[in-house]
Amino acid sequence: MQKICVASHHPSLEALLTDSEFKELAKDPRMLVELRLDQYKDLSTAALRTTLRALGPERLVVTFRCHEEGGGHPEADDTLRLKYLLLAVEAGAAYIDFEWRTLERCVEFSSRLMEKRSGQAVPKFIVSFHDFEGVPSLETLRDLRQKMEASCADVVKVAVRPSRLLDALPLLKLMRETDSQFKKPFLALAMGEAGFWSRVLGPLFPNPAPFTFARGEGAPGTAPGQPTWRELAEMYRFGELQADWPVFGVVGNPIAHSRSPLMHNAALANTHTAGVYLPFKLDGDPVAFVRDFAPLIHLQGISVTIPHKEAILPACDEVSAVARRIGAVNTLVKRRDSDQWFATNTDAEAAAGSLEEALGGKGRLTGKVVLILGAGGAARALAFGVKDKGAEVWIHNRTRERAEKLAQEVAARCVDKEAIVSQAAQITAVVNTTPLGMHPNVEASPLEEKEIPKGSVVFDTVYNPLRTKLLQLASQRGCSTLPGLQMFVGQGAEQFRLFTGKDAPLVVMKVAMEAAAAPGE
Numbered sequence: 001m002q003k004i005c006v007a008s009h010h011p012s013l014e015a016l017l018t019d020s021e022f023k024e025l026a027k028d029p030r031m032l033v034e035l036r037l038d039q040y041k042d043l044s045t046a047a048l049r050t051t052l053r054a055l056g057p058e059r060l061v062v063t064f065r066c067h068e069e070g071g072g073h074p075e076a077d078d079t080l081r082l083k084y085l086l087l088a089v090e091a092g093a094a095y096i097d098f099e100w101r102t103l104e105r106c107v108e109f110s111s112r113l114m115e116k117r118s119g120q121a122v123p124k125f126i127v128s129f130h131d132f133e134g135v136p137s138l139e140t141l142r143d144l145r146q147k148m149e150a151s152c153a154d155v156v157k158v159a160v161r162p163s164r165l166l167d168a169l170p171l172l173k174l175m176r177e178t179d180s181q182f183k184k185p186f187l188a189l190a191m192g193e194a195g196f197w198s199r200v201l202g203p204l205f206p207n208p209a210p211f212t213f214a215r216g217e218g219a220p221g222t223a224p225g226q227p228t229w230r231e232l233a234e235m236y237r238f239g240e241l242q243a244d245w246p247v248f249g250v251v252g253n254p255i256a257h258s259r260s261p262l263m264h265n266a267a268l269a270n271t272h273t274a275g276v277y278l279p280f281k282l283d284g285d286p287v288a289f290v291r292d293f294a295p296l297i298h299l300q301g302i303s304v305t306i307p308h309k310e311a312i313l314p315a316c317d318e319v320s321a322v323a324r325r326i327g328a329v330n331t332l333v334k335r336r337d338s339d340q341w342f343a344t345n346t347d348a349e350a351a352a353g354s355l356e357e358a359l360g361g362k363g364r365l366t367g368k369v370v371l372i373l374g375a376g377g378a379a380r381a382l383a384f385g386v387k388d389k390g391a392e393v394w395i396h397n398r399t400r401e402r403a404e405k406l407a408q409e410v411a412a413r414c415v416d417k418e419a420i421v422s423q424a425a426q427i428t429a430v431v432n433t434t435p436l437g438m439h440p441n442v443e444a445s446p447l448e449e450k451e452i453p454k455g456s457v458v459f460d461t462v463y464n465p466l467r468t469k470l471l472q473l474a475s476q477r478g479c480s481t482l483p484g485l486q487m488f489v490g491q492g493a494e495q496f497r498l499f500t501g502k503d504a505p506l507v508v509m510k511v512a513m514e515a516a517a518a519p520g521e
């Protein structure tokens with residue numbers, strides 16, 4: 001089983017030793033703790049010996065990063081670093097991590113460490129390479145990996161910094177290579193949000209590394225993009241991941257706020273389904289993501305969000321009738337045993353179905369006026385969804401031409417604010433599909449209280465926060481309200497069914513979403 005190595009972020013060894021979270025982590029057989037000797041201001045041989053004893057050397061990964069590779073101790077030369085690492089070898093630490101660059105310039109470094117280790121099974125040597133500026137070419141990385149394999153390394157580590165998701169392709173291709181010359185465990189990391197996938201999916205590649213890095217809860221992390229150990233262990237089921245598990249994920253930009261990973265991973269775990277669901281921050285071409293990136297991580301199902309719902313269409317081999325009418329997809333599913341992608345839109349049925357249910361059940365939308373605020377992707381899904389259930393659609397949008405275009409396609413009526421107020425009695429339901437009121441602009445609302453039609457059902461597709469300003473105003477006005485959560489769970493549940501062939505555990509998904517809501521939402 002692969003472990004999770006939690007990086008100590010503490011300014012001193014004393015602070016580490018008094019941190020109850022790390023004391024508990026050091027006792028957990030699923031975990032390792034990384035000591036970053038270059039960052040402790042109270043580092044001394046005595047303090048290090050005490051720390052190794054207190055936490056247990058068999059649980060520790062010891063690093064004294066050189067300054068050129070991000071080390072926090074500008075005066076530490078190789079002699080000083082070697083002194084401390086030799087001490088860790090002597091104490092029987094699980095792993096010692098030192099740089100490929102140090103090895104290249106200082107042969108003594110590795111020979112002294114090996115000499116000290118002689119006859120012992122531990123520590124294992126991690127030889128690491130970091131590029132904080134970008135991602136070298138595949139040829140450069142392959143050459144580097146070959147040289148590192150030929151060194152004293154027990155584990156080869158390469159960490160690069162893609163600024164965008166697709167920049168990491170050379171590293172990803174190298175991770176997939178099954179060349180017989182690559183025999184040693186390979187710890188490949190893409191730093192930053194664009195490389196989040198690399199921190200979770202290690203076990204799915206050939207020559208998997210013995211662990212991945214994580215940060216403590218509430219800690220900043222020693223490298224950008226590090227998840228917390230609890231996220232890895234509980235949400236992503238890191239310890240259970242198997243090489244043949246399918247990968248699912250949501251692709252969008254921004255993506256950090258997305259609650260889809262939480263909801264889908266809860267559903268996968270609850271139904272004992274093999275698979276893991278990740279966020280992919282894609283600042284780039286979604287078609288290239290589907291064609292070049294997805295096969296390398298064995299992606300089987302994709303949720304699509306802003307701004308890729310339309311631009312991803314050329315990557316789809318078959319598009320459902322509903323998605324074609326809406327002109328946007330939110331779900332891609334890989335056809336079994338083929339490279340073909342089927343795409344659909346689960347927003348329309350989830351949105352219209354939630355509204356119908358709020359009005360009392362099937363058939364309740366027939367002949368009713370539904371006012372849609374907004375004319376973007378969600379508005380299109382809603383307009384077609386409620387129209388199919390017999391509703392009369394009115395559309396109000398900031399940009400009138402866009403509202404007119406949608407109104408024409410769906411045989412709806414375009415209305416301004418005056419008409420909303422003067423003809424309020426005709427309106428049965430109001431649906432907000434603009435981002436107004438969404439975190440962090442929680443005080444915004446697409447309608448003022450006096451503009452909300454009395455007696456209507458007010459549905460806000462925004463689900464973060466759960467109780468938006470519009471819904472608060474609607475309640476004050478005496479209207480019944482419908483938060484976006486139900487639609488979100490509904491569209492996710494249908495995706496889950498398409499991804500796994502199983503019925504979605506609706507209650508589990510809803511509870512996961514509610515638990516993630518900030519207090520007061």
Ligand code: NAP
Nearest residue numbers: 374375376377378379398399433434435461462484487488
């Ligand atoms: P979109 O295609 O970008 O459309 C956004 C719409 O909102 C456009 O009509 C835009 O008007 C309008 N808008 C944006 N900012 C505005 C402002 N400051 N004032 C007034 N109108 C403004 O986005 P989308 O895909 O439709 O998503 C919109 C929202 O729907 C999301 O933020 C999300 O909260 C929600 N949503 C929820 C679910 C769910 O499952 N609950 C699913 C999908 C979406 P212009 O035409 O004038 O630009």
